[in-house]
Amino acid sequence: MMNPSFINELRWRGMLHDMMPGTEEQLAKEPTAGYIGFDPTADSLHIGHLVQIMTLVQFQRCGHKPIALVGGATGMVGDPSGKSAERNLLSEDVLRHNEACVKAQLERFLDFSQGSSGAEMVNNYDWFKDFKFLDFIRDVGKHITINYMMAKDSVQNRLESGLSFTEFTYQLVQGYDFYWLYQNKNCRLQMGGSDQWGNIVTGTELIRRKAQGEAFALTTQLIKKADGSKFGKTEGGNVWLDRKRTSPYQFYQYWLNVADADAPNLLRQFTLKDQQEANALIEGHAAAPHLRQLQKALAEDVTTRVHGPDALRKAQETTDILFGSSFEDFKRLTGEEIEDAFDTSLTFKVDRAVFDHEVDPVSLLGERTAIYSSKGEARKAIQGNGVSVNKEKISLERKLTHRDLLYGKYLLAQKGKKNYYLLVVS
């Protein structure tokens, strides 16, 4: 049985950015171990990391052995790549916590069973924590010249604005990771986003000089959206993999809302659909864009992989209830169904006494609930025709009473067109 070529897989998916000569030959020759590092800068990964996760997943599917590295050590240093300013160091407590969270997330995506392509998880803190400074500069630093390190873009870009020795050293630390994995896990390939090229190559260089070995580098495309805006950002910031930060419903909605121009690309990169399937979906979408089959397939696939089938089903139900139906339909739901449809983050409890008299919408939305952060903001939004209650646009004069409550306790509030909130009066 012939495994599909990993490189070709990345090619048609549009994920390949660059690789060292010989990489493709190495992968064709034998099942190869390859790694990608994830620095624990937060206690959850976000969908930017998902590209790298998918790269590892594809790598494994093509018969190779993926190693997911959690950067317990590198996270302590801080990667200057792509950063315009020096960052604050995280405390060790926070790092150890983040590390555990990131590890748990990564574990869900790969197959860790035994066998030549069974995944492994390592933490570079394990080999760095007892590495003495003097040993490091003698054993590692001696092999790489300052001239070489200075030439990296990540360093050059920071010479004007400033770069600490700590961040400058990052490439050596990461380079040593690769060397360590090469020696201990027979790891021949490091992958990463295209901004990681410099760091990766420091590793292959170290392997060449220190171990006279040959190792390879491969980078993937950074995802760009058609309109030039950043991928993975929403009003609330990053789209996280942790459901406590981004609920499955919000996660599903993010993918469902992807622009047409970006959808084919994202489908190829974030799902495992094969070329035929993907093309069929893309053609189907081109023929009937308003059905948004592409976005639906994408959202479904990614949400399932990240949050599981149950969470997907619930997210879809909620979506149907909020977007697919009129308020008349909404009213037919039972109280339990309604409460179940909303994430806790979108649900606000309001004291019954508030509805004893007429309620001013401004104070209800801006003061009694956190839908708007202040009355002023709530007022501006209402004046700007951006607020609905029970699917009906409201004005400043529209007072709310207990008669507006469904089952005497529910009120559906909308901020803009897409943001729904549930007020529960009790």
Add this chain to the structure above:
RNA sequence: GGGGAGAUACUCAAGCGGCCAACGAGGACAGACUGUAAAUCUGUUGACUUAUGUCUUCACAGGUUCGAAUCCUGUUCUCCCCA
């Protein structure tokens, strides 16, 4: 060490004694249009409030003035030229 330029809201960037919460552009959010797209057009964008209001902002600290982002003094930082 000598000389010059500069530091303004999320970013870029005007303003150079009162009409400045501060032009404009980008971004972000919202409205219309649509398909919970894109493009386009419109509105909002210091905070609180809703009144022709209050408060906090134009690197930092002082000062001049009825009044300063705008003038003076000192401090910090950045860039450029010469040595």
